[in-house]
Amino acid sequence: MGYSVAIVGATGNVGREMLTILEELEFPVDELHAVASRKSKGVEVAWKDGVVKCEVIDSFDWSKVDIVLMSAGGDVSREWSEKIGKAGPVVIDNSSAFRKDPDVPLIVPEVNPDAVKDARKKNIIANPNCSTAQLVVALKPLHDAAKAKRVVVSTYQSVSGAGKEGMDELWNQTKAIYGLGDATPKKFPKQIAFNVIPFIGSFNEDGYTDEEAKMWAETHKMLDPSIKLTVTCVRVPVFVGHSEAVTVEFDRPISPDEARAILREAPGVLVIDKQEHDGYITPVDAAGEHAVYVSRIRKDHTVENGLVFWVVSDNLRKGAALNAVQIAQLLDETGTIKPKSGYRSLTV
DSSP states (O other): OOEEEEEETTTSHHHHHHHHHHHHTTOOEEEEEEEEOGGGTTOEEEETTEEEEEEEGGGOOGGGOSEEEEOSOHHHHHHHHHHHHHTSOEEEEOSSTTTTOTTSOBOOTTTOGGGGGGTTTTTEEEOOOHHHHHHHHHHHHHHHHSOEEEEEEEEEEOGGGGHHHHHHHHHHHHHHHHTTOOOOOSSSSSOOTTOOBSOOSOBOTTSOBHHHHHHHHHHHHHTOTTOEEEEEEEEOSOSSOEEEEEEEEESSOOOHHHHHHHHHTSTTEEEOOOSSTTSSOOHHHHTTOOSEEEEEEEEETTSTTEEEEEEEEOTTIIIIIHHHHHHHHHHHHTTSOOOTTOOOOOOO
C-alpha cells in the first residue's frame, strides 16, 4: 500500500520535475493529485504512462492525501501550507515561506535527517534554497571531520532558478541578439544573455541580497550556527545547474587528498577531480543528475587550514524536486507518516 500525494504547482518547472522524480525513485504512490490555480484547471501533466488533470487548490479536499509537495511560490505557501497541515497531511514546501520558522524543520536528508522528528509540530517541512542544498551536502562531511570556521561562497546560478520566465528570457534574448531583435530585460534587472548579474532577489540594508542572506541563515539552521559565512550570488546565462566556488577555513589542517577521501564516502556526493579537461564538472554535465558534484579540491595558501573547491548540482533536482522527494522518503522510512490506505512495510 502506498501514499496519496498531491503536488501543488504541478505545471511549473519544479512541479513537473517532482512528478518525474517520484517515478524515478519508485516512491510508493497509490494516488497522485496535481493541484494548481483556477487558470490551470484541467491542464494535463504527465504521470508514469498517462496523464493527470489539474485540480483547483481552492476546492481541493486535503484530508484525503498523506503528503503535499508544495512548489507554487511563497505567497501560495503562506496562504495554504498551515491550512493544509491542519487538515492532516505533511506539507513539504519548496519556498522560503517557513524556512526561518523555529517550529518548521529545514531538511536536507544527507545533512540533518534527525530534524524530521519535528515534522508534526506544524505538519510542514521546509526545503532549503537551491544553492544552500548543494553547499551543505558538500560541506557537512568535511565539517564533521574538521570543523569549518569560515566559509566564503560565490555562486553561479542558472536562470531556471527564476522559473520558466527566467529560462524564456535567456532563450529569447539570445535569439534577439543574434537576430538584431529586442533584448530588453523583463524578468531580470539587466540583460542575462552573454552577461552575468551579481544580484539575485532584493537588496537588504547591509548591501547583501536576501538570496545571500538565505544561504547563511539556512546553513546555520541545518549545519552549525557558529560557522562564519559570506556569500555573493550571481546569475549566469546557463539554463540548468548551479555552480559554487567555495573556500573553507578549518580548525585543523586537512589536505586535499583527505578531503577527497572523505567526500567520496559522503552520501549524495560524487567527486570528479583530476587535473585534466575531463577532471571537473560543469552545469551541462550535472543537468538531469541526482548527485552533488565536487571538483578542483585544492589547498588555499592564503589562510591557515584552508581548502578551495568547486560544487555543481542540478538546481531543479537536488536544489528542489529531488530533495523534496527524499524528504518524503525520510518521512516514510522513519515511520513519521503512515499511508491513510493502511499499513505498508518499509523498505529502506
